Amino acid sequence: GQQVMQIPQYQHVQEGEDFTTYCNSSTTLSNIQWYKQRPGGHPVFLIQLVKSGEVKKQKRLTFQFGEAKKNSSLHITATQTTDVGTYFCAEGGYKLSFGAGTTVTVRA
Amino acid sequence: GAGVSQSPSNKVTEKGKDVELRCDPISGHTALYWYRQSLGQGLEFLIYFQGNSAPDKSGLPSDRFSAERTGGSVSTLTIQRTQQEDSAVYLCASSVLRGEGKAFFGQGTRLTVV
Numbered sequence: 018g019q020q021v022m023q024i025p026q027y028q029h030v031q032e033g034e035d036f037t038t039y040c041n042s043s044t045t046l047s048n049i050q051w052y053k054q055r056p057g058g059h060p061v062f063l064i065q066l067v068k069s070g071e072v073k074k075q076k077r078l079t080f081q082f083g084e085a086k087k088n089s090s091l092h093i094t095a096t097q098t099t100d101v102g103t104y105f106c107a108e109g110g111y112k113l114s115f116g117a118g119t120t121v122t123v124r125a
Numbered sequence: 126g127a128g129v130s131q132s133p134s135n136k137v138t139e140k141g142k143d144v145e146l147r148c149d150p151i152s153g154h155t156a157l158y159w160y161r162q163s164l165g166q167g168l169e170f171l172i173y174f175q176g177n178s179a180p181d182k183s184g185l186p187s188d189r190f191s192a193e194r195t196g197g198s199v200s201t202l203t204i205q206r207t208q209q210e211d212s213a214v215y216l217c218a219s220s221v222l223r224g225e226g227k228a229f230f231g232q233g234t235r236l237t238v239v
Contacts, residue, residue, distance in 0.1 A: 059216060062227035112181060113158060113228055117167040
């Protein structure tokens with residue numbers, strides 16, 4: 018089946034800085050979902066993107082779906098310690114197939 | 126219930142024993158997923174149920190693993206003759222629509238095989 022690849026695997030960020038994590042596929046995606054898993058917790062849904070070129074914002078988080086629907090990105094501005102966790106993208110359409118995740122740590 | 130419920134939350138078992146993990150999805154959700162997450166790793170797909178359709182078992186790692194979903198609601202994941210490599214957190218999730226709607230995860234069952 019299709020696989021989504023996430024980069025980077027780890028992101029170490031200074032508090033207050035911005036960063037971006039990416040999700041890529043070799044084939045066209047029906048939709049892409051993003052989840053956040055806090056340390057010791059379970060994945061929690063953040064957003065779903067369906068349309069080509071779609072951009073959605075949630076406070077300091079900006080999600081984008083590529084024009085070809087083969088990639089997606091999550092950009093976080095002014096990182097805070099509450100942003101710590103692992104961010105997963107997941108390919109929807111038939112069943113949810115998750116990428117390996119980007120684990121974010123924040124230096125205060 | 127208000128969310129996806131999994132039981133037990135923790136399970137320690139001896140190698141070779143069978144275990145049953147239970148998932149109670151959100152009422153009305155037709156899609157149900159089981160994933161396995163080893164320490165510090167991603168979500169490994171195990172099995173997927175959608176309504177009354179035949180489940181997608183393509184992620185089950187061996188024939189020691191099986192799952193059923195009774196009445197389109199509660200699901201049980203069974204691992205027979207457990208091995209140490211089965212130790213992981215087993216997560217269940219449900220959604221209204223297959224792959225299209227957001228999935229709600231349970232808290233997981235942490236399985237430790239000793």
